[in-house]
Amino acid sequence: MPWNPDLVQEIADAHKHEDGALLPILHALNDRFGYVDARAVPLIADVLNLSRAEVHGVVSFYHDFREAPAGKVVVKVCRAEACQSMGAMGLIEQLCGRHGVSLGDTSAAGVTIEPVYCLGNCACAPAAMVNDRLHGRLDAERLDSIIAEAQS
Amino acid sequence: MTVTVYVPADSAAQSVGAEETAAAILKEAAARGLDLKLVRNGSRGLFWLEPLVEVMTTAGRVAYGPVMATDVPGLMDALAVAGDHPLCHGPTEDIPYLKNQERLTFARIGVIDPLALDDYEAHGGLSGLRKALIMDPETVCEEVTESGLRGRGGAGFPAGIKWKTVQGLSAPQKYVCCNADEGDSGTFADRMVMEGDPFMLIEGMIIAGLASGATEGYVYIRSEYPRAVAQMEAAAAVMEKAGWLGGSVGGSGRAFRLHVRKGAGAYICGEESSMLESLEGKRGTVRAKPPIPAIAGLFGKPTVINNVLTLASVPIILAKGASFYRDFGMGRSRGTQPFQIAGNVKRGGLVEKAFGVTLRELIEDFGGGTASGRPFRTAQLGGPLGAYVSEDMLDLPADYEALADAQAMLGHGGIVVFDETADMAEMARFAFEFCEIESCGKCTPCRIGAIRGRETVEKVLRGENVAQNIALVEDLCELMRDGSLCAMGGLTPMPVLSAIRLFPEDFDRAPRLAAE
Numbered sequence: 290m291p292w293n294p295d296l297v298q299e300i301a302d303a304h305k306h307e308d309g310a311l312l313p314i315l316h317a318l319n320d321r322f323g324y325v326d327a328r329a330v331p332l333i334a335d336v337l338n339l340s341r342a343e344v345h346g347v348v349s350f351y352h353d354f355r356e357a358p359a360g361k362v363v364v365k366v367c368r369a370e371a372c373q374s375m376g377a378m379g380l381i382e383q384l385c386g387r388h389g390v391s392l393g394d395t396s397a398a399g400v401t402i403e404p405v406y407c408l409g410n411c412a413c414a415p416a417a418m419v420n421d422r423l424h425g426r427l428d429a430e431r432l433d434s435i436i437a438e439a440q441s
Numbered sequence: 442m443t444v445t446v447y448v449p450a451d452s453a454a455q456s457v458g459a460e461e462t463a464a465a466i467l468k469e470a471a472a473r474g475l476d477l478k479l480v481r482n483g484s485r486g487l488f489w490l491e492p493l494v495e496v497m498t499t500a501g502r503v504a505y506g507p508v509m510a511t512d513v514p515g516l517m518d519a520l521a522v523a524g525d526h527p528l529c530h531g532p533t534e535d536i537p538y539l540k541n542q543e544r545l546t547f548a549r550i551g552v553i554d555p556l557a558l559d560d561y562e563a564h565g566g567l568s569g570l571r572k573a574l575i576m577d578p579e580t581v582c583e584e585v586t587e588s589g590l591r592g593r594g595g596a597g598f599p600a601g602i603k604w605k606t607v608q609g610l611s612a613p614q615k616y617v618c619c620n621a622d623e624g625d626s627g628t629f630a631d632r633m634v635m636e637g638d639p640f641m642l643i644e645g646m647i648i649a650g651l652a653s654g655a656t657e658g659y660v661y662i663r664s665e666y667p668r669a670v671a672q673m674e675a676a677a678a679v680m681e682k683a684g685w686l687g688g689s690v691g692g693s694g695r696a697f698r699l700h701v702r703k704g705a706g707a708y709i710c711g712e713e714s715s716m717l718e719s720l721e722g723k724r725g726t727v728r729a730k731p732p733i734p735a736i737a738g739l740f741g742k743p744t745v746i747n748n749v750l751t752l753a754s755v756p757i758i759l760a761k762g763a764s765f766y767r768d769f770g771m772g773r774s775r776g777t778q779p780f781q782i783a784g785n786v787k788r789g790g791l792v793e794k795a796f797g798v799t800l801r802e803l804i805e806d807f808g809g810g811t812a813s814g815r816p817f818r819t820a821q822l823g824g825p826l827g828a829y830v831s832e833d834m835l836d837l838p839a840d841y842e843a844l845a846d847a848q849a850m851l852g853h854g855g856i857v858v859f860d861e862t863a864d865m866a867e868m869a870r871f872a873f874e875f876c877e878i879e880s881c882g883k884c885t886p887c888r889i890g891a892i893r894g895r896e897t898v899e900k901v902l903r904g905e906n907v908a909q910n911i912a913l914v915e916d917l918c919e920l921m922r923d924g925s926l927c928a929m930g931g932l933t934p935m936p937v938l939s940a941i942r943l944f945p946e947d948f949d950r951a952p953r954l955a956a957e
Contacts, residue, residue, distance in 0.1 A: 308740065309702075313703075343723075351704075351707050369825065370626040370784070370871070371627045371855075373868075373871070374859045374860070375785055405706075406624065406875065407628075407665065408665050409452070409453070409665065410456050411627045411857065412453065413456055413457055413488055414784060418665070421667055423453070423455060423668075425453060426457055
C-alpha cells in the first residue's frame with residue numbers, strides 16, 4: 290500500500306489508549322504498508338507524546354520493522370543450531386545462489402531471503418517460513434517449489 | 442455412524458503437509474458419501490509421524506502416520522473402519538514414545554480440540570481455577586511453593602516464592618506477565634501449549650493473578666509464532682465470553698483481564714526485563730537488577746513473570762494438589778519437564794518425563810539416535826546459550842543440579858542432536874555470532890565481547906596462533922560471564938567453552954587446513 294499519512298494517523302489513534310502502545314502501532318503499520326516509513330515516525334511521536342528519537346530507536350531495534358517494503362515473496366530461513374544440524378547452512382547457500390542474492394536481500398524477481406533464528410519447528414528441521422507459512426523437512430528442491438508457488 | 446477423524450492444526454504438523462492431508466480427507470469422504478467429522482487437534486508431539494491422523498473407535502484412538510495428502514485415497518478404506526494399513530501404528534496411546542511418558546502438562550495436547558471449552562472441561566480443565574477461587578491467595582501461593590514448581594524458562598527459580606513476593610506487596614496495580622518469547626533453538630514446547638491447549642495457559646495465568654493480586658495479564662509471544670498468537674487471541678475471546686476473563690472471574694467479583702502482545706523479532710526479549718521494556722513500548726534492552734520485577738516490574742509495578750510451561754503447570758497442581766506434582770522428579774527438581782528432542786534425530790518430538798530421566802534415554806530410547814544414521818557427536822542442551830555435551834555425558838540425569846554440576850544446563854528443556862559431521866569450532870564461532878546479532882547493546886562485555894570473540898575464533902579457524910587465541914577466548918569468556926548484565930552475554934561462554942573443553946581436536950585446524 291502506498292504512503293498514506295491519514296491512515297498512519299488513524300492507526301496510531303486507534304491504539305494510543307493502550308498501555309505500551311508503540312509496538313502494536315508499529316506492527317499495524319508494518320502489516321498494512323509492508324514496512325514502517327520514516328515519515329511515520331514524527332506522526333507517531335506526536336500521538337504518543339514521545340520524541341522522534343525514541344520512536345526511531347524502537348523501529349530500528351527490532352528485526353521485524355522494515356525500513357522499505359520487502360519482495361512479493363518473503364523467505365525466512367532458519368539458521369539456528371537445530372536446523373544447522375540438518376544442513377541448513379548448505380541449504381541457505383544454495384538458495385541464495387539460486388536467486389543471486391546475499392542473505393537479507395531481495396532478488397530482481399521479488400524474492401526476499403532473510404535469516405531467522407528459530408521458528409519452533411526444530412523436530413522437523415530444516416525449516417523456513419514463506420510468506421508467514423511454516424515449512425519443515427526442507428531440501429533445496431522442495432523449498433524451490435514452495436517459493437515458485439508463492440511467486441505465481 | 443459418524444466417523445471422527447483428527448488431523449492436527451499445529452504449525453509443525455502444518456509445515457509438513459497437515460492442511461493438505463485434512464483437505465484430502467474431507468474431499469475423499471465427500472466423494473464416498475462418508476459421514477465424517479474432522480477435528481483439528483494440537484499435535485501429540487510425535488513429529489516424525491506428522492501429519493499424524495487419528496480415528497476414534499470405541500476402544501480409543503487409532504493412529505496413522507505420516508499421512509501425506511497423496512496417501513489419503515489409498516488410506517480411506519482403512520481409516521473409515523480404523524482398520525489395518527502400512528501407515529497404521531495401532532492405538533495412539535500404546536505407541537511406546539507416548540506410553541513411556543508422564544504427561545501432566547501435555548495431557549490434553551493433541552487430544553482435545555484446543556478452542557472447545559467443553560472439551561477442555563471434560564478433560565479436567567478449569568478444576569484448578571475453581572479450587573483457587575475458593576482458596577485465599579496465601580494458600581494458593583503456598584500450594585505452588587509446596588509443589589516444588591520451579592521456573593521452566595531456564596532459571597529454575599521457585600514459582601511460589603515469586604508469587605508470594607508479589608502477593609505480599611500492596612500496590613494500586615499488579616501484573617502477571619507470561620514469557621512466551623520462546624527463542625531458543627531446539628525448543629517448541631511453549632508453542633505447542635499455546636497452539637494445542639491455550640485454555641490451560643490462560644487458566645494458569647488467572648490463578649497466578651488471583652494468588653498475587655494482579656488484575657491484568659500480558660502474554661508476550663514472539664512474532665515468529667503467528668499461529669500461537671492467533672490461537673491465544675481466539676482462546677482469550679472464548680474465555681472472556683464464558684466469564685472466566687474480565688471484571689468478575691467465574692462470577693467471583695475478582696477481575697482478571699488478558700492482553701495478547703506480539704514481539705518483533707528480538708531474541709533478547711525472552712530475557713524478562715527486556716520483555717518488560719518491550720511490553721512498555723520501548724527498545725528491548727535489559728534492565729539492571731535490583732529491583733527485581735516482583736517488586737518493580739511492568740510499568741514499575743509488582744509483576745509475576747513466568748514462562749509458558751511454568752504457568753501451564755499450575756492448573757494441575759491446584760487440581761490434584763501439591764504432593765501429587767511433587768511426587769514426580771528427583772532431588773530439588775520436582776514434577777515433570779517437557780523435553781524437546783530436536784535437530785539431527787530420528788524421532789524428534791515432545792517428551793514429558795519426570796526429572797531424572799537420563800539424556801541417553803531421551804536421545805537414544807525416545808529419539809532413536811541420529812536422523813542421518815551417522816554416529817552421534819554432541820547435543821546442545823538448553824538452547825543457544827547452553828552447553829554442548831559429549832557422548833560419555835549422556836548417562837547424566839536431566840535435572841537442574843546434576844547438569845549444573847557437569848557445567849551444562851537444562852534451560853528450557855531443548856536437546857539438539859548433532860551427528861559426527863558437526864564442526865565444534867564452527868559452532869563456537871556461531872555462538873559468538875548469534876550473541877553479536879542479538880545482543881541488546883546495553884552492556885559492553887556482551888556487545889563488544891561477542892564481536893571480539895567471533896573474530897578470535899575465526900583466527901583459530903584459520904590456524905593463526907591457535908593456542909594463544911584459544912587462551913584469549915577463554916579469558917574473554919570469563920569476562921563476559923562475570924561482567925554481563927544478563928544471560929545473553931553471561932551464558933554465551935557456555936557453548937563456546939564446552940566446545941573447547943570437550944572437542945579440542947576440532948580447534949586444531951592444522952590437519953584440516955593441510956588437507957585443503
